[in-house]
Amino acid sequence: MAITRWNPFREFEDILDRYNRSIQTAPRNGESNELMRKADWAPAVDVTENKEEYLIKAELPGVNKEDVKVSVEDNILRIQGERHLEKEDQDKKHHRIERFYGSFARSFQLPENVDEGNIRAEYKDGILTLRLVKVEKAKPKTIEIDLH
Template sequence: MSNITRWNPISEFDDLMNRYNRMFGLARNDRDSKDLFSRSDWSPAVDIKETPEAFLVEAELPGMNKDDVKVTVHDGVLSIQGERSIEEDNQDRKHHRVERFYGSFLRRFTLPDNVDENSVKASFKDGLLTLTVQKAEPKEPKAIEVEVQ
């Protein structure tokens, strides 16, 4: 079975601009974050696996705890959102390199038709969020008899 990922050139361009702004220390203002093309500050790596009974979604969230993450399912879309805060800086310390991303993130995944949206279970251990979505029998189309007059 082949998975197809839809290419979104605008999101790639926005990601490039965000990286550029972070590299040169250019701050984003609130207006930018509400813009139509705005994206998250960073995006956690996600693996999606399938077993005969369920789909597993594993998201790497190092340095975070379960209270920093919110998982929702609405209209067939699984959303993972949260925020990783930067550690309070001590004035006596110099940063020579900061490569980790901080700030808010949002990942969304369209669920296939053969899942039970109410079965989502989440666990969080050692910075790894694991979501399990149980498969359901595909719904059979309902035939409706049309009366001709």
């Protein structure tokens, strides 16, 4: 058995990291967000954009596809799910667990130019990829008034 030197600052960094992630996904404008009160952790997410679409990639290693739910309601995209803790065998003991387990949730306000009916999701190698297709914003029409 190897002896590991205890570093109290490492534990403090872990606490700060969890706190920072919770702030990044906290509700704004005083609105209540029940999903975040239930969430134990939040996956890292990249959001990019090109001419045709927005691309959201969420890191979900160790999460089964069946345990992930993506929904859109009131122009809010929600990714939620759960990573289950592995059962401990009688023959092995856990000495350190650094990965996050439990429920997670992330919410994103969709831009006006996203086609909500044309969102595609793919899950491969622990990465959830969402493609949000852009639509052209309707141009204002000018209506001439006929004066008699």
